[in-house]
Amino acid sequence: MTAVLPRRPRAPLSQAFRAARDLVDPAVFDFWAAKVNPLWSWERPMARLKARRQASSDAVTLVLQTNRHFAGLRPGQHVNLGVEVEGARLTRSYSPSAVDGDKIEITVREVDGGRVSRHLCRDAKVGEVFDLGTAFGAMTLPAAVHGSWLFLAAGSGITPLMAMLRQLDVAGMPVELDLLYWARTRAEVCFAEELQTLAARHDGFNLQLALTREDDGRGAFAPRIGQADLAALVPQLDQRSVFACGPHGFVQRARELLEGRVQRFDAEAFTPPQALPGETGTVEVVLSRSGRTLTVPRDRSLLQALEEQGVRPASGCRMGLCNTCACTRSAGITRDTQTNARSAEPDATVRICISAAATDLTLDL
Ligand SMILES: Cc1cc2nc3c(=O)[nH]c(=O)nc-3n(C[C@H](O)[C@H](O)[C@H](O)COP(=O)(O)OP(=O)(O)OC[C@H]3O[C@@H](n4cnc5c(N)ncnc54)[C@H](O)[C@@H]3O)c2cc1C
Numbered sequence: 001m002t003a004v005l006p007r008r009p010r011a012p013l014s015q016a017f018r019a020a021r022d023l024v025d026p027a028v029f030d031f032w033a034a035k036v037n038p039l040w041s042w043e044r045p046m047a048r049l050k051a052r053r054q055a056s057s058d059a060v061t062l063v064l065q066t067n068r069h070f071a072g073l074r075p076g077q078h079v080n081l082g083v084e085v086e087g088a089r090l091t092r093s094y095s096p097s098a099v100d101g102d103k104i105e106i107t108v109r110e111v112d113g114g115r116v117s118r119h120l121c122r123d124a125k126v127g128e129v130f131d132l133g134t135a136f137g138a139m140t141l142p143a144a145v146h147g148s149w150l151f152l153a154a155g156s157g158i159t160p161l162m163a164m165l166r167q168l169d170v171a172g173m174p175v176e177l178d179l180l181y182w183a184r185t186r187a188e189v190c191f192a193e194e195l196q197t198l199a200a201r202h203d204g205f206n207l208q209l210a211l212t213r214e215d216d217g218r219g220a221f222a223p224r225i226g227q228a229d230l231a232a233l234v235p236q237l238d239q240r241s242v243f244a245c246g247p248h249g250f251v252q253r254a255r256e257l258l259e260g261r262v263q264r265f266d267a268e269a270f271t272p273p274q275a276l277p278g279e280t281g282t283v284e285v286v287l288s289r290s291g292r293t294l295t296v297p298r299d300r301s302l303l304q305a306l307e308e309q310g311v312r313p314a315s316g317c318r319m320g321l322c323n324t325c326a327c328t329r330s331a332g333i334t335r336d337t338q339t340n341a342r343s344a345e346p347d348a349t350v351r352i353c354i355s356a357a358a359t360d361l362t363l364d365l
């Protein structure tokens, strides 16, 4: 069975608004407009926290109302959220777990020592306003969806898969879908009740929870993905289109097990790979726009090195996915922290979250 999934286009900006853009300083407009309505801005995509609810013992779902400047996103995509934490504006990526016109929901798991996740899980109040980036990510369902699917989730990696599962639910579950969802304990399973309800509602949807730190009543713990017999758990595994999401190690293992052996394999990781051993010593980095010259270590990403010196370049995912940190390197050589490959072309664009300085550099920052 093939089904066409619904899309919700956003209203275009009015012509008058575009014409006035040249006459107004957006920052000044935003400052005064926010005093009337916190979501009014000249062109900044923003969202207001409308409601919050517990999603599991360590995760919270935040319901966000977006303003008209947010161009929307498709279930499965991610968005950068700018959050004020103790006077500093920090940006992290989140994959909405529900998408409905100008309302999106993000489900955030509190990470030990994590600044933004702690704030969102514990302190963010209804009414708080966040900056939003442009949606990114290619792990989305095709417009005409058919066949047999397998979703593999670990921890907070359930969020984009949940958004797509809800999309399929609205479309009447036009595909065969198995969801294998790894969590440490039952209490940490997000959307537990809704998942059971969906499994009861749709014959085509099969849910399997794998609890790695809670026994299944017979004294056994679920194996991690590397030890699990996926072919025994999922009928006709080779016929499946697979989406996997979770920490880097989980996604990497899923890729090793399935890529090339199933109909299609797509994956997104929420954590970066372990950094490769870097080069030692320091180099000079010239920030040409701000006129500063800094001495930075070569063994870490430029983003981290600059932040350590109080510079706050635009950033988001911090792992090379969203392009928010991209800037021009007009001189010098950088090293890709994920592959150790060096890049020396003049006037190249570099993502500073996954680039370290190999030599003295000039960056357009
Ligand atoms: C594309 C993308 C989508 C994402 N979607 C979601 C989502 O829907 N829900 C969600 O809860 N998170 C999601 N994340 C993770 C999220 O962006 C943050 O990394 C996470 O909330 C932690 O931020 P923090 O400021 O609290 O931690 P930080 O202050 O940045 O880090 C604190 C410590 O925690 C470690 N750490 C950072 N992130 C993680 C993590 N995810 N798991 C384990 N340890 C970590 C760091 O290494 C560091 O030691 C996503 C990440 C990406 C790249």
Ligand code: FES
Binding pocket: 314, 315, 316, 317, 318, 319, 320, 321, 322, 323, 324, 325, 326, 351, 352, 353, 354
């Ligand atoms: S912060 Fe997303 S690519 Fe660098």
